[in-house]
Amino acid sequence: MTCLSRATDRPALWPLLLGLCLVTWLAGLALALPYGVDGAVQRWEGQVNSQIVIALPVIGKEAPALADSLPKALTATFPETHATLLPEQEVSRLLAAWSAPWEGPLPRILTLSYHGDITRLAAFVHSTAPEAIIVPPPPQLTKLTPLMTVLQQTARHVALMAGLAAALIVPALLYLAARTVALANRQQQAVLWRLGGKLSVLHRIFARRVALMAFLGSLAGIVLLLPSLGFITAALHPLLRLPPAEGSMSSFISPSLLPVRLWLAFSLMPVLMALAGWAMVHLVCARQGQQAS
Amino acid sequence: MIALETLPLPVGTSLVPGGVQHLSLRLERGGTLWVTGPAEAGKTALLDTIALRRPATGGMMTLLNHAAGPGLSARGRRQLQQRIGYIEAAPLFMDRLTLADNIALPLELNHLRRADVKRETDSIIRWFGLESHAQLLPHSLSQTMRMRAACARALITQPSIVLVDEPALTLCPVLRDHLLSTLRGLARNGTTTLLAMQHQPEGTDPDDQLLTLPRLPPSPEVSISSASGNDLAAPLILSPRDERLLP
Structure with missing residues (x-):
């Protein structure tokens, strides 16, 4: 109204x-x-860096074979890690960025994403490749x-x-x-x-x-x-x-x-x-x- | 038609001990009743009760052949109120509406067509001589003009019952005469009218009925004169020398 x-x-x-x-x-x-x-x-x-780097020193003749078998073994045991063998160019670029020019044979480097217990992974890797160096991500x-x-x-x-x-x-x-x-x-x-x-x-x-x-x-x-x-x-x-x-x-x-x-x-x-x-x-x-x- | 049966009404305790009087009356369609009595006799209370503004706390009340006592529904109250025109002592208006809009309000509430509302409003505004004030706001008007507007608003719907409180009949002799002649015309068409005054004016219609308030209880000891006359005690604040000030 x-x-x-x-x-x-x-x-x-x-x-x-x-x-x-x-x-x-x-x-x-x-x-x-x-x-x-x-x-x-x-x-x-x-964005937290969870990449673990495994370096395989080139010592002995079994190293190349190990570099091929270790990623497969890791993927079989830890399926979600996406273990990848870096190509040589990438390795040389990494090493060049890391320190002075690398002399000697290039190591084989594997990267994988792993959030679990690092000692379990280290035990597995060392059982296969005792000389392998495992570099864990920083504790962010x-x-x-x-x-x-x-x-x-x-x-x-x-x-x-x-x-x-x-x-x-x-x-x-x-x-x-x-x-x-x-x-x-x-x-x-x-x-x-x-x-x-x-x-x-x-x-x-x-x-x-x-x-x-x-x-x-x-x-x-x-x-x-x-x-x-x-x-x-x-x-x-x-x-x-x-x-x-x-x-x-x-x-x-x-x-x-x-x-x-x-x-x-x-x-x-x-x-x-x-x-x-x-x-x-x-x-x-x-x-x-x-x-x- | 108005019928009241032992309707309790408030009254001044100086007039009736206990402050309540019980009223019974019957007023047929087209009848006119003058309600007279001193101040606080319950005249306005009676009008308020019949206008359904004061709840009836007991007794029986029938308005226009509808029971209007306690227990009346809100819808019933509204329907009856729209058929009652009440010219009260201090009429209220909607301050933001012009006088013409205020007068037209009862017709608007009845959902009349706009053209009919305008025609009826113009007619009653002319009848009460409010043409020059029609577009003014109520608060800018004199008391007499407001009372004229209240009369126009109360009568615009040609209500079945008209209630008139004292100020409309005493404020201005011209308005009183105009209003009384209008009410006589309405009464011939069947409107029932109640008018409240302290004393019935001279020259009223001999057919009009008279009711004097207060209605005293049957006890012979109590009378108006004894309650309001010489037995008044001096208030404590008056010194004995001041008692001659009393009536």
């Missing part, structure tokens, strides 16, 4: 809009934090794991606290807005009630307004959140060994860091806030009606 829509008072709902914008932004950041940390940890773990994971555990726990705690804070602040903001609208229109409600009109018509108008403001506030928070996440991800690019960010937002925010369901949650947030605002107005007005009667 356009007449009643014009009749209703429109109190300023800026506190609701700004409050929901801020809460959505903070909640979005907090929600993205555990996913971002998990993504970063996975990326770091993936042992240093990284405690740090990553702390990071993941902190991220989860921050997300939980932010979620709890949002669960308290959002209903409070919506309640205040609903109450403000109801109080500002107390006279309009009284007139309508006295004339035998349905108060629910007015309540629907109030609910629509509060829902719209809640939607806009949350949407503004999401709009603020996207560049914030972009800047944070861009700042983390060197740490994550990602290529420098260029161009559009989609290249800014690495999809591997934040999953699709999180983006879905972000896009649903304004709708959920609007629904919560709509429900809160009806709740407040119903309570007000009960008290009045």
